[in-house]
Amino acid sequence: MRSLTVDIGNTAIKYGCFEDGVLRESAVLQTDQQLLAIAKRLTPAHAIISSVVSPTAAWSAALRPAVLGQVLEFAPATTPLPLRNAYATPHTLGADRLAAAVGAAWLRPNADTLILDVGTAIKCDWVEGGHTFRGGSIAPGLRLRFQALHTFTGRLPLVELPTDLGAPVPLTGDDTQSAIRSGVLNGAVAEVNGLIDSYRERHPTLGVVLAGGDANFFQPRLKGRIFVIPELVLIGLHRILVHNVEE
Template identity: 45%
Template sequence: MNVVVDSGNTFSKVGWFQGEKLIRYTKGLGFEELVQAIRADVPQNVFFSSVGMDSQEFKNALDLPVNVWNLSPDTRLPIHKNYDTPDTLGADRIAASVGANFLYPGEDVVVVDMGTCITYDLIDSSATFQGGLISPGVRMRFKAMHSFTKRLPMVDPEKDPVLVGKSTRQAMQSGVMNGVLAEMEGIIEKYRHKSPDLRVVLCGGDVAFFESSLKPPIFVVPELVLIGLNRILTYNVSLQ
C-alpha cells in the first residue's frame, strides 16, 4: 500500500492507494493528525508534497521503517515539462496534470484547479505539460475587495448568486461568482479553439460552486492531485 500526502499551508490531505486505486482519503489534517493517521495504517511507501512543511521534519516525526519520497523540481515524472521556469512550477499544478494524463492518456486536457488561486493548465496528447495561467481564487477576490476598500464587507461565496444585486453584499456576490464563471467559460472556450477535442477536468475546493453552471462536457475529479502524486510515486518506484 502507498500513502500520498498533499500538504498545504495549514492543513493536509492524505490518500491511501492499493496500486493505482484510491482506497480512501482524509482531508483537513493538522501536522500531528497527519502523522498519527499514517502511523495507524503503515504503508510501504509514503510520497510527500508540501508548500510549506520541511520533508525531513515530516520524516523524523513519522519515524517509521518505510520509504519516504519527496516531490521536488528534480523528481522524475511520467510526463514532460515544456515550461521556461520549471523550478517555480507549483507541486499541485504538476501533480494534477500528471493525474489528468494518467486518467485520460493520449488526449489534450486542460486542468482547472479551483483553490486559493485558480489555475488552468494544459497537458497535451504527447504527455507534455505546456503551462497555463494563474488567476485569483474566489475567496482571494472577496478578501481583496474587503481589504483594499474602507466600506465593503467580507463576504463568503454562495452558489448561484443573482445577476443583478439589490444590496452591496449581493452585488459583491454577483461580481465575484458570476465573474469567475464568465472567466472560466471564456478561458475554456479559448483552449477549445486551440484543441476542439479538448477534455476539461476540474478539481479543487471551490469546484462545487460552479460545476453545475459550466457548459458540458466537464469532468470533475476531486482527488486529482492525490491521483497524480500516486502516479508519480509508482513511476519512480518502477525505475528503481
C-alpha cells in the same frame, strides 16, 4: 502495494491511501502528528509528500518511522516524472499543478486535457496529448476575491460564499453585499468559461477536468462536458511515487 500520498496546500492538508493503484481512503488533516497516526495505522510501503507552502523535510521526518520503504519529497524541478515538463521555470512551479497534470495524463492518456483546479487560486493548466505539461494560468480564487475587495477598500464589507453552492447567483445585486457576490461569483464563472472556450478553439478535442475545493460551485456552471475528479492531485502524486519506486 499500499502507499500514502500527502498534499500540503494553502488552506488544507490532504492525504490519500492507495492500495494496488486504487484510492481507498482520503481525508483532511491539520498536524504532522495526525499524519503520523494515520501512517502508523496504514503501515504504507512507500509515501510521497508535496507542499506549496513550506519545505517538506519536517513532515517527511515525522512520517519516516511509520513507512516501511521510501518517503519521497516531491520537488517539481528535480523529481523524475512520468510525463514531460515543458514549463520554462520548473523551480517556480507549484507542486500541486504538476501533480494534477500527472494525474490527468494518467487518467486521459494520449489526450489533450485542460485542468481546472479551483481552490485558494483558480489554476488552469494544459496537458498536451497526455504526455507534456505546457503550463497555464493562475488567478485569485473566490475567497481571495472577496477578501481583496474588503481589505483594499475603505468601506466594502467582507462577503462570504453562499452556504448553498448550487443556488443561482443573481446577475444584478440590489444591495452592496449582493452586488459584490454577483461580481465575484458570476465574474469568476465567466472568466473560467472564457478560458475553456479559448482552449477549445485551439484544441477541439480537448477534455476538461475539474478539481479543487470549489469544484461543486463551478461544475454546474461551466460549459460543455466536464470530468469532476476531486482527488486529482492525490492521484498524480501516487503516479509520481510509482514512477520513482517501481520503475
